[in-house]
Amino acid sequence: MSDPCMASVSHLSAKCLRHKLCQELSKMDYRPTQQQTWRPTTAKDKGIWVIYGNGVYDITEYVAQHPGGTKILMAAGKSIEPFWEVYSVHKNDEIFEIMESYRIGNIKEVPAKSATKSANDPYKDEPIRSPLLIPSSEKPFNAEPPVQMLAEKFLTPNDLFYVRNHLPVPCVCIEDFTLDLALSTGKPSLTFKELTQKFPKRSVTAAIQCAGNRRSEMVKVKPVKGLNWGSAAISNAKFSGVSLNELLKHYNVDIDTVRAKYIVFEGLDTQPDGSPYGASIPLELARMLKDEIIIAYEMNGEPLPRDHGYPLRIIIPGVVGARQVKWLKKIYFSPEESTSHWQRRDYKGFNSSTDWHNVDFDKSVSISQLPVISAICDPVDGQELEEGAEEVTLKGYAWSGGGRGIIRVDVSADGGETWHEATLKPNGQTPYHSYAWTLWEADIPLPEGATQTQLVVKAVDVSYNVQPDSVAGIWNLRGCLSNAWHRVNVTVPPARV
């Protein structure tokens, strides 16, 4: 695979793009501060600029006229090109002409620093990624899409699907690849071709969520260890592949009677000592899901992308992302949980009085199914609404683990004093086998005369589970399971008279 930093501008990785911005804009007359460039929420005060080609454009004045509203702010301080790849209506002469009137300077290409990357770097073969992704760490690569884009599509486009890697992305030669099963009836190894051709293709549409989604809210209560995820460490896709149950049956293994307590999955991604990423789920849970667990080789109709497990990922709907092992290499039954770090010493819940000096990971149950959650994707925290706005349109997602469908989403524009029911967009699944997320939307009145207010969302699942009110009540040392009411602060400038 070619070095991502040598690719054309429109496919530059986020890292390279930022590198260029920092290196090159420092030579220009216009020098935006860190705050100005990366926190574009105070547009009118500090100036908003974007780059296109080699041009730098100050669009501060234009924002109010933008037909797509404040969405343009997603590109503030960045190249606007990857956004135009998604919103392609922009690529026309009229818009290029408008753009030119805002040009404030130019950047020039320099050889990318990463061209000197060491041949020993375990991360030297990372895939090319969408520059739209917002990384929370580079090595291993972890990133979420801009949260405003998340609620736009029921199926998250593959290149925007949040990425949670624990280790370098393996390079897989598909001709040599096998999936290895260790069963009581034998130890078959299946080639990719056998898997895709011998077994019927099954599909499930499911949201996958990182246990640390919305961790950044928990950090505000007290520091935690973990990636500083916003609200977009969750995405939704249609996964297709082989039914685990059908595969096991083919080898005369009956999941209902097999003698074991756990089913263990191992990936091709390895630690420096050679041990693989591993995870397990209780066999009881696998029995309940049965035909719904899929060894996926497709994601939204395309081959599984490298960042999402190419060639195979185990899809266990309703369960935390960490158990849905990517680059799946091995499956076996066991009397005990996976012995991996991530099963035994991570991804567990604790109460808020447990800290690193008194934590006992052995006493806590590994996270499998996740609880009910929701988030406002649009507007974003700190956003300035229209001058004199009397109502606001909220968009977001809601989801619960264990296949529990969402039955109600409540939204508030006054910090949770009064509530309105959002309109749910049916996900096409049944209430107790609802693995996809539910997108929702609501137009609600803003408090009269308020110049700032807090928007809030909370969801209810079919088992009438609700989200906890406060982050403080669920704080835990790893910052997992951050599913309190989601709060977004916005300002409303008074109408001009």
Place this chain on the structure above:
Amino acid sequence: MSDPCMASVSHLSAKCLRHKLCQELSKMDYRPTQQQTWRPTTAKDKGIWVIYGNGVYDITEYVAQHPGGTKILMAAGKSIEPFWEVYSVHKNDEIFEIMESYRIGNIKEVPAKSATKSANDPYKDEPIRSPLLIPSSEKPFNAEPPVQMLAEKFLTPNDLFYVRNHLPVPCVCIEDFTLDLALSTGKPSLTFKELTQKFPKRSVTAAIQCAGNRRSEMVKVKPVKGLNWGSAAISNAKFSGVSLNELLKHYNVDIDTVRAKYIVFEGLDTQPDGSPYGASIPLELARMLKDEIIIAYEMNGEPLPRDHGYPLRIIIPGVVGARQVKWLKKIYFSPEESTSHWQRRDYKGFNSSTDWHNVDFDKSVSISQLPVISAICDPVDGQELEEGAEEVTLKGYAWSGGGRGIIRVDVSADGGETWHEATLKPNGQTPYHSYAWTLWEADIPLPEGATQTQLVVKAVDVSYNVQPDSVAGIWNLRGCLSNAWHRVNVTVPPARV
């Protein structure tokens, strides 16, 4: 059945007992006020008395010496005899002797008022009930056991199991009784004998909970319509009977393929217009539970008591009590929910901004599976702990609907500032098929020097669902689903020096 009010003293109904107390004690020299008799939490100030036989005893001075501690306060203002039926260690000469030293007066028997009960009273044939039950309504009869007794036994004794009746208790002549099935394959009617002899006996241990359990806490936020339940409208029992799935199979009905959306249950209890109590659950849920739904004729090894559905009750584990139809008469499949009031116009959830002027019952999903809940049973709210106590022992229950086992119970002795993990008593069930409740216990330090404090409990289920922090956030016009953190205020008198 004989009039309960003519029965011997030790079997007097709570109603009759209170009637007697009010009628008779008014003739005595000692006249406790309402507050003194029914809210025995300020013992040392106002005097505590109990009755035994025809004696009235002021035990104020004795409470501190009682080997069972403040449990004796459960009988304050009442006959102590039904408690001694449970705690039978008390029936000995030594204790009778101690008692006599506290006698302050006597009561004399009068003909009970209810002996004049009308023959037209639809409630004339109600069963005899334990006087330990605390009624929230008399007609229909609804009552919960003293909450302190609830966490004492994993299986709630039948006569202490909370009672939730919507209508008069039917009188069933077992020889004439049939269970009627309306199936696509026929309309069989089964006698009680056929049911109990033709099919294998299956059992499930399950907690049943009223949707309104802990409603009294919601009332404090804003009035709601509903019985003013404390924390004991939940109980746990082993139910035995015929597997619904096996019965259907016997009549060639496959629950997985039957064309319908709901399974409907009707009781023998009828409204004045002759229509029966009815409820339904989605067929999807019935399919998931399958062999776990039981047509019960036994409860804790005894014939189903009249108050709990004699001769048959449908047991749908993990689901709200209201769907577990008592005096079960008819089962059928339907394309729509039960049309009963209780399915369509009751037992649904709403947000806290929905009130009677804007409620639309059709828009809300009927409650089936319940969310995670817990409660402190001992100490009780308002209780005075031992003088100078430095720690407190908490006991209670935790449970979640949908078979989700309890994985953690957190308790606090400082209003939720710091948390300790309670010790769970395993319920013997598996994490994802955990229908029984989990009792728990914790010895935790009291805040140093505090003379009053708030004890708190919250539980976590296997899907990491948590309880909401505050009652206000889940308030709803019917006062259902009151599962916020449970808070109990206690006082700690300073140690005497």
